[in-house]
Amino acid sequence: QLVESGGGLVQPGDSLTLSCAASGFSLDSYAIGWFRQAPGKEREGVSCISEGGDATNYALSVQGRFTISRDNSKNTVYLQMNSLKPEDTALYYCAANPTYYTDATISFNPKLWDYWGQGTQVTVSS
Secondary structure: OEEEEOOEEEOOOOOEEEEEEEOOOOHHHOEEEEEEEOOOOOOEEEEEEOOOOOOEEEOOOOOOOEEEEEEOOOOEEEEEEOOOOHHHOEEEEEEEEOOOOOOHHHHOOHHHOOEEOOOEEEEEOO
């Protein structure tokens, strides 16, 4: 089971850190991805990280603002989000997959991810 936390209501320019914790299995054998879905829009990939944390990918819309990291000793993956914008408002999900794809076009395809959390809401509004 994957459980996201850390979402909330913030103002533009603020920061948030999302967490994705696993229970019942060890995350260190899985690549982890963060996705988001805004109302009326398709789910889109935000960032992903390889099993060992040595490779990452970011959507162009978040590059330079978001940072993904993992602490396998805590069985947790993080998404640090800085300089948040209203267009970042969405339900954020984490997902797990045993394979990390270096090609973002592939890695950000939601259909390739095996396990999903329930999501945590991020709302950016003044």
